[in-house]
Amino acid sequence: MLESKLGVKFDHYLAEPLDTWLSAGLHDFAVPEAAGSSARVFLFKNTRSVSSLNKDLAFKVMRYDKRSYAAPLFKQELLIMQGLEAKPGLTPMVGSGFLKTIEQTRWPVEQAPLTKSLELESSGLQINGELLTFDSSETDTMLAEFDQRLNADWLPFLVFERRWEDNLYLLCDAGYTRGAFLKNLTIQQVLKIAVQICELLQYAHSAGAVYRDHKLLHYYWNDLRQQVIMIDWNIGLWSPGKLTPETIQFDLLQFSSRALHHLFTGRQAPGSVAVGPNRPEDIENAPRRYKASYPYDVQKRLNQEEMHFLERALNGDFMTADQMADALKQLLSKRL
Numbered sequence: 001m002l003e004s005k006l007g008v009k010f011d012h013y014l015a016e017p018l019d020t021w022l023s024a025g026l027h028d029f030a031v032p033e034a035a036g037s038s039a040r041v042f043l044f045k046n047t048r049s050v051s052s053l054n055k056d057l058a059f060k061v062m063r064y065d066k067r068s069y070a071a072p073l074f075k076q077e078l079l080i081m082q083g084l085e086a087k088p089g090l091t092p093m094v095g096s097g098f099l100k101t102i103e104q105t106r107w108p109v110e111q112a113p114l115t116k117s118l119e120l121e122s123s124g125l126q127i128n129g130e131l132l133t134f135d136s137s138e139t140d141t142m143l144a145e146f147d148q149r150l151n152a153d154w155l156p157f158l159v160f161e162r163r164w165e166d167n168l169y170l171l172c173d174a175g176y177t178r179g180a181f182l183k184n185l186t187i188q189q190v191l192k193i194a195v196q197i198c199e200l201l202q203y204a205h206s207a208g209a210v211y212r213d214h215k216l217l218h219y220y221w222n223d224l225r226q227q228v229i230m231i232d233w234n235i236g237l238w239s240p241g242k243l244t245p246e247t248i249q250f251d252l253l254q255f256s257s258r259a260l261h262h263l264f265t266g267r268q269a270p271g272s273v274a275v276g277p278n279r280p281e282d283i284e285n286a287p288r289r290y291k292a293s294y295p296y297d298v299q300k301r302l303n304q305e306e307m308h309f310l311e312r313a314l315n316g317d318f319m320t321a322d323q324m325a326d327a328l329k330q331l332l333s334k335r336l
Helices: 067-083 116-122 136-151 168-172 187-207 245-265 280-284 296-301 304-314 321-333
Strands: 002-006 012-017 021-023 030-032 039-046 057-062 093-101 129-135 155-161 219-222 227-230
Touching (some): 012 116, 093 136, 129 136, 168 219, 168 245, 187 227, 245 321
Antiparallel strands (some): 012 039
């Protein structure tokens, strides 16, 4: 464990928010990145050196005003990050710990940092306090101290590598791309992405984790490596050896209605959980069946077999991620 101070006068400080809104290139609107119901996320800066990864870090801290709701979610995410060993495609936890802010601390407003002045107002520069930091091998110690620290007004936090790639919302959402799929991802790439996500979900399900929060904002695309990357297990479920087939099937249904339908058509399935700071109950109360929606431009993009596959997925026909991956691979083989 490492004890340190947080603030612009010390080695570590929090910079711009990573959880509100990001400007959308030359477009005249913005899109949400990682707004969360239980956490705030800021760029984590070290004035003395770069991170051990030589990359920017994201600092995810529990919301101070939602402790009873957020604490169990942070515990679940810690357990999931500890239980899922490093695997390409899963953003690893670099470290974790506790933050105790000074009494005068004013948390920044949550607003779109679309100008330099707004970015300053919404940054974490004014957050000062004490840090207790554990590396990824010390998660057991972090968990053992969790309740005691929380009762003593410490806020748990997790540190991740900040993704530099575009999230798939930017590349697929019809409102953002104006329907220009071919300028972003081909259908072959979409099918490859879907296969890779299924492989990651199969790995997670086998280990005992379900993802639940399948909005496209949580999936990034590394075009250079042709690899999908997942972030944010904050409303995931960790239950090794106890996941039922119905729980896995429902996780695949949520993936289908939100991420998969979005990838294929540029939109989530009608009636699916809205993009935003979702809660576990939002997912649990979601429908168990969906219908696909195919605007005219999508009908020209997808063939009949691909539309039939999507309809099967939205009907909950797939019981494992491996089954879904196999069906996607068959579709892909006919596109190559």
